[in-house]
Amino acid sequence: MTQRLVIIGAGMASGRLIEHLRDTAPNAWHITLFNTEPRGNYNRLMLSPVLSGEKTYTEIVTHDDAFYATHGIDCRFGESVTRIDRTAKVVHGAGGPVPYDRLVIATGSAPFILPVPGKDLPGVVTYRDLEDTNAMIAASRPGARAVVIGGGLLGLEAAAGMAARGADVTVVHLMGHLMERQLDPAASYLLQKDLERRGIRVHCRGATKAILGTDHVEAVLLEDGTVYGADLVCMAVGIRPEVRLANDAQLEVGRGIVVDAQLTTSDPAIFALGECVEFDSQLFGLVAPLYDQAKVLAGVLNGRVAAFAPVQTATKLKVTGCDLFSAGDFAEAPGREEIVFRDPARGIYKRLVIADDRLIGAVMYGDTADGNWFFQQIKEGANISARRETLIFGPAFEGGAQSDPLAAVAALPPEAEICGCNGVCKGQIVRAIGEGATDLGLVRARTKASASCGTCTGLVEQVLATTLGDAFARPAAQPMCKCTSLTHEEVRRLIKANALKSMAAVMQELGWNSSCGCATCRPALNFYLLADWPLDYCDDGQSRFVNERLHANIQKDGSFSVVPRMWGGVTNAAELRAIADAVDKYDVPMVKVTGGQRIDLLGVRKEDLPAIWADLNAAGLVSGHAYSKGLRTVKTCVGSEFCRFGTQDSTGLGVRLEQRLWGSWTPHKVKLAVSGCPRNCAEATCKDVGIICVDSGYQIGVGGAAGMDLKETERLAAVATEDEAIALTAAFIQLYRENARYLDRPYKWLKKVGLDWVKDRVLDPEIRAGLIERFDLSQSVYQKDPWAERATPEAARRFHPLATLMQEAAE
Amino acid sequence: MTRWIDIAALEDIPLRGARTLRTPEGCVAVFRTHDDRVFALDDRCPHKGGPLSDGIVHGHAVTCPLHAWVFDLETGRAQGADEGAVATYPAQVMAGRVLIDVDRLAGKRVA
Numbered sequence: 001m002t003q004r005l006v007i008i009g010a011g012m013a014s015g016r017l018i019e020h021l022r023d024t025a026p027n028a029w030h031i032t033l034f035n036t037e038p039r040g041n042y043n044r045l046m047l048s049p050v051l052s053g054e055k056t057y058t059e060i061v062t063h064d065d066a067f068y069a070t071h072g073i074d075c076r077f078g079e080s081v082t083r084i085d086r087t088a089k090v091v092h093g094a095g096g097p098v099p100y101d102r103l104v105i106a107t108g109s110a111p112f113i114l115p116v117p118g119k120d121l122p123g124v125v126t127y128r129d130l131e132d133t134n135a136m137i138a139a140s141r142p143g144a145r146a147v148v149i150g151g152g153l154l155g156l157e158a159a160a161g162m163a164a165r166g167a168d169v170t171v172v173h174l175m176g177h178l179m180e181r182q183l184d185p186a187a188s189y190l191l192q193k194d195l196e197r198r199g200i201r202v203h204c205r206g207a208t209k210a211i212l213g214t215d216h217v218e219a220v221l222l223e224d225g226t227v228y229g230a231d232l233v234c235m236a237v238g239i240r241p242e243v244r245l246a247n248d249a250q251l252e253v254g255r256g257i258v259v260d261a262q263l264t265t266s267d268p269a270i271f272a273l274g275e276c277v278e279f280d281s282q283l284f285g286l287v288a289p290l291y292d293q294a295k296v297l298a299g300v301l302n303g304r305v306a307a308f309a310p311v312q313t314a315t316k317l318k319v320t321g322c323d324l325f326s327a328g329d330f331a332e333a334p335g336r337e338e339i340v341f342r343d344p345a346r347g348i349y350k351r352l353v354i355a356d357d358r359l360i361g362a363v364m365y366g367d368t369a370d371g372n373w374f375f376q377q378i379k380e381g382a383n384i385s386a387r388r389e390t391l392i393f394g395p396a397f398e399g400g401a402q403s404d405p406l407a408a409v410a411a412l413p414p415e416a417e418i419c420g421c422n423g424v425c426k427g428q429i430v431r432a433i434g435e436g437a438t439d440l441g442l443v444r445a446r447t448k449a450s451a452s453c454g455t456c457t458g459l460v461e462q463v464l465a466t467t468l469g470d471a472f473a474r475p476a477a478q479p480m481c482k483c484t485s486l487t488h489e490e491v492r493r494l495i496k497a498n499a500l501k502s503m504a505a506v507m508q509e510l511g512w513n514s515s516c517g518c519a520t521c522r523p524a525l526n527f528y529l530l531a532d533w534p535l536d537y538c539d540d541g542q543s544r545f546v547n548e549r550l551h552a553n554i555q556k557d558g559s560f561s562v563v564p565r566m567w568g569g570v571t572n573a574a575e576l577r578a579i580a581d582a583v584d585k586y587d588v589p590m591v592k593v594t595g596g597q598r599i600d601l602l603g604v605r606k607e608d609l610p611a612i613w614a615d616l617n618a619a620g621l622v623s624g625h626a627y628s629k630g631l632r633t634v635k636t637c638v639g640s641e642f643c644r645f646g647t648q649d650s651t652g653l654g655v656r657l658e659q660r661l662w663g664s665w666t667p668h669k670v671k672l673a674v675s676g677c678p679r680n681c682a683e684a685t686c687k688d689v690g691i692i693c694v695d696s697g698y699q700i701g702v703g704g705a706a707g708m709d710l711k712e713t714e715r716l717a718a719v720a721t722e723d724e725a726i727a728l729t730a731a732f733i734q735l736y737r738e739n740a741r742y743l744d745r746p747y748k749w750l751k752k753v754g755l756d757w758v759k760d761r762v763l764d765p766e767i768r769a770g771l772i773e774r775f776d777l778s779q780s781v782y783q784k785d786p787w788a789e790r791a792t793p794e795a796a797r798r799f800h801p802l803a804t805l806m807q808e809a810a811e
Numbered sequence: 812m813t814r815w816i817d818i819a820a821l822e823d824i825p826l827r828g829a830r831t832l833r834t835p836e837g838c839v840a841v842f843r844t845h846d847d848r849v850f851a852l853d854d855r856c857p858h859k860g861g862p863l864s865d866g867i868v869h870g871h872a873v874t875c876p877l878h879a880w881v882f883d884l885e886t887g888r889a890q891g892a893d894e895g896a897v898a899t900y901p902a903q904v905m906a907g908r909v910l911i912d913v914d915r916l917a918g919k920r921v922a
Contacts, residue, residue, distance in 0.1 A: 516845040519867040519874035542827040546865040546876040558862040804833040
């Protein structure tokens with residue numbers, strides 16, 4: 001018989017509980033889920049990457065509307081529970097009462113608010129949910145001042161996130177060093193230095209006296225008299241279990257809602273789960289024990305024997321570029337000894353704490369690769385006296401040849417924990433792989449390994465690789481090149497989020513492992529930087545493929561081709577005469593009409609390029625960019641001007657489009673076409689942007705292809721005027737420039753982001769205006785004829801040999 | 812023996828780029844790397860004859876512009892899975908000038 005289960009709170013613990021119930025007893029419960037936040041469960045651990053701009057909210061949703069619908073869960077989102085009536089077994093919410101057979105309280109925790117004057121001023125936020133995160137994002141304009149009160153895990157993630165968005169951030173911390181619960185002073189010092197290097201001010205031993213301001217927060221006053229100006233104050237001084245409902249219902253409450261090992265409260269029909277509970281005088285803030293609780297509670301609800309027993313947890317900070325790790329007990333105490341390793345030049349610090357010849361704690365900063373291995377040693381509690389000398393060097397020293405990360409992973413025992421958040425050990429992953437989970441996504445779905453904070457993704461992949469051997473196919477998210485482990489998408493995001501404006505900054509900040517990149521990453525980085533920072537970044541010709549560096553297409557014999565622009569495919573006698581003269585003068589072996597309605601001069605010698613360009617320039621011809629990852633051609637038919645079927649002036653629109661877009665660099669080449677009627681003589685339906693003129697206006701299609709792949713365009717919009725068609729096209733091109741990965745044509749990019757995502761932006765008047773404004777800004781820098789710039793004697797010299805060594809000179 | 816001749820100022824070669832030197836036996840590419848070292852190699856990829864001087868210079872290597880073979884500038888050897896090599900010639904920078912060993916260049920003709 002189906003029983004009624006009411007759950008209060010849709011956080012990570014109750015989300016996990018629902019999944020366990022679904023997997024083990026899909027029809028046993030009818031679930032009603034209350035949540036004060038107007039949404040379901042998302043990965044709260046990932047709010048920091050959302051704040052810093054490395055992820056978006058949609059990427060961290062774990063249970064969407066479809067999930068709740070599929071499993072028949074009554075969602076009462078955005079609704080607070082007002083009262084629990086234990087006698088009648090009814091939960092009262094704003095939207096009406098709900099009876100229960102079993103009740104789970106998973107109200108989580110509430111941020112602790114310092115009782116200082118000004119704490120209720122607008123502009124004072126906490127860091128708990130998406131609303132807080134969005135408030136901080138909105139307030140983190142470049143130059144805005146933010147003060148974070150609290151230098152613990154949450155406070156520092158908030159500070160780093162806002163700093164990444166350009167805000168001027170100060171962290172005020174009551175204690176003598178940052179993250180004092182997880183770090184010792186030495187590691188904390190390195191962390192503080194790293195944060196200060198990012199422009200974050202750190203004020204330790206700072207007690208907040210008052211928050212100042214009249215209608216809005218203006219400053220923070222400390223006990224020592226220091227005043228920090230602030231447009232936003234984030235209070236991250238700690239959390240306390242949210243126990244108000246339990247108190248009102250007269251359940252037993254200590255610091256949290258008191259539960260036994262079966263998560264049962266003092267009322268046998270009511271259970272509690274997550275950060276709101278107190279078990280064995282302990283509170284729980286990290287996700288791993290909460291997931292354990294969810295699993296136990298699912299068992300208990302389904303009538304099985306299960307008991308919760310807390311285990312040790314390890315800590316990591318999710319701030320890109322700050323690697324720290326701590327586990328176990330690392331405080332100094334009588335009878336404890338320590339082993340310390342420091343490498344000041346590289347900012348590395350490692351400290352192991354030993355008691356009774358057993359490892360009981362570890363703190364690491366700068367190089368945390370061995371963190372999980374040390375954590376494993378702590379949990380195993382083995383006697384380490386025999387390997388004490390080398391212990392600090394980690395697993396690499398133990399087995400000799402384990403500098404290969406795969407060997408280290410292969411050597412781990414089955415009970416070694418891989419995913420700390422979800423408590424998944426290597427054996428479970430190997431078993432799941434044996435049962436058919438042969439890629440990361442399947443392992444994640446089956447075991448939850450790497451599904452929460454994601455820091456163990458690499459380890460899970462290594463387990464896949466060691467288990468499957470050659471059968472393991474790396475996931476699609478390939479690193480950009482061998483110089484980095486980051487993907488194109490990650491690099492693009494970090495360039496924007498961290499305001500990296502030079503290639504040296506990218507390579508330094510993102511940890512490139514080569515001195516100046518390679519032939520794969522340099523052209524991509526050059527494009528990303530010039531697209532994101534047109535005014536700050538200076539285009540680097542030496543990072544361009546030869547065609548774009550020399551503004552001509554290299555041919556198989558090392559000669560080049562020259563293609564002048566013919567606007568919309570239209571030319572005239574004077575231009576044709578100039579082309580004919582150039583062909584004669586420079587002995588051009590082949591003249592060919594291209595597929596893009598212009599004329600190609602093939603087989604020009606490199607040293608002749610500047611001169612032939614100067615001659616063509618003199619006749620008014622400019623570079624056609626037939627070699628660039630940029631706008632190539634706008635192909636047109638003759639349209640209403642001459643054609644008896646033409647509905648609009650397709651040629652004229654093509655010319656206007658080409659004049660607006662030429663010179664812009666894009667992730668890959670971009671080809672356009674405008675057809676004057678649906679007969680489509682300009683073949684507009686297989687172009688990156690193709691416009692079909694009809695009586696009522698212009699149909700704009702995007703994402704066509706006629707190369708290695710053949711694809712028809714999809715409709716972006718239909719508009720009435722030429723101006724609208726041009727505006728939409730420019731906005732689409734700019735969106736593509738800002739977001740696509742280098743060497744993805746628009747159709748490939750569209751496949752990844754979806755046409756709806758593009759429409760939501762390009763068709764929104766405000767977003768469109770911003771896109772066009774940024775496009776025009778870039779054009780003010782890049783819409784210059786490269787031929788004219790290279791026809792000067794100094795520039796032309798570079799196309800010639802340095803010297804000619806004659807026989808005599810050589811002998 | 813070694814006979815150095817002065818062929819250009821270092822500034823005449825773009826940083827992480829190359830210029831060519833025309834000899835009776837074909838072009839030699841003179842590369843300038845990120846650390847201002849210079850290297851001289853035959854300007855002809857053994858694969859399909861691509862002009863290495865037009866490739867992207869990264870570290871102490873160049874990627875051929877035609878089919879992306881990568882050559883070590885120190886040894887002239889193709890990297891990775893590709894097999895082949897181009898001849899290298901002694902070159903150095905002294906007081907901001909690029910010097911090349913003209914006897915070895917002459918030897919190119921004999922060899």
